[in-house]
Amino acid sequence: MFIRRIFYDKATGDIVMTEHMQGDILVRSVEELYATSARLAGRSPADTGLFEWREPIETIETLFASKIVSIDITQTPPALVWTDPPVEPDETGATV
Secondary structure, rough: OOOEEEEEOOOOOOOOEEEEOOOOOOOHHHHHHHOOOOOHHHOOOOOEEEEEOOOOOHHHHHHHHHHHEEEEEEOOOOOOEEEEOOOEEEEOEEEE
């Protein structure tokens, strides 16, 4: 079993909660998550968008492993935007 979800604020595009599990898992319904998750407390589908994958997609999984995801709400429908993580300087202060 596999599940990956991104809940985001429809007004701002801010990511509210992410969920990723695979293996021998019990996948909770979205309704149950709204009722039980502290991060989704007071939220509903009216103000919270959702991206959901029930099967791993190699391209998407590679992006999650190497990029930072954000949500562009200016597009219809909203879209995932991938950016490179910040470059950490090495011990000499140079960026690698």
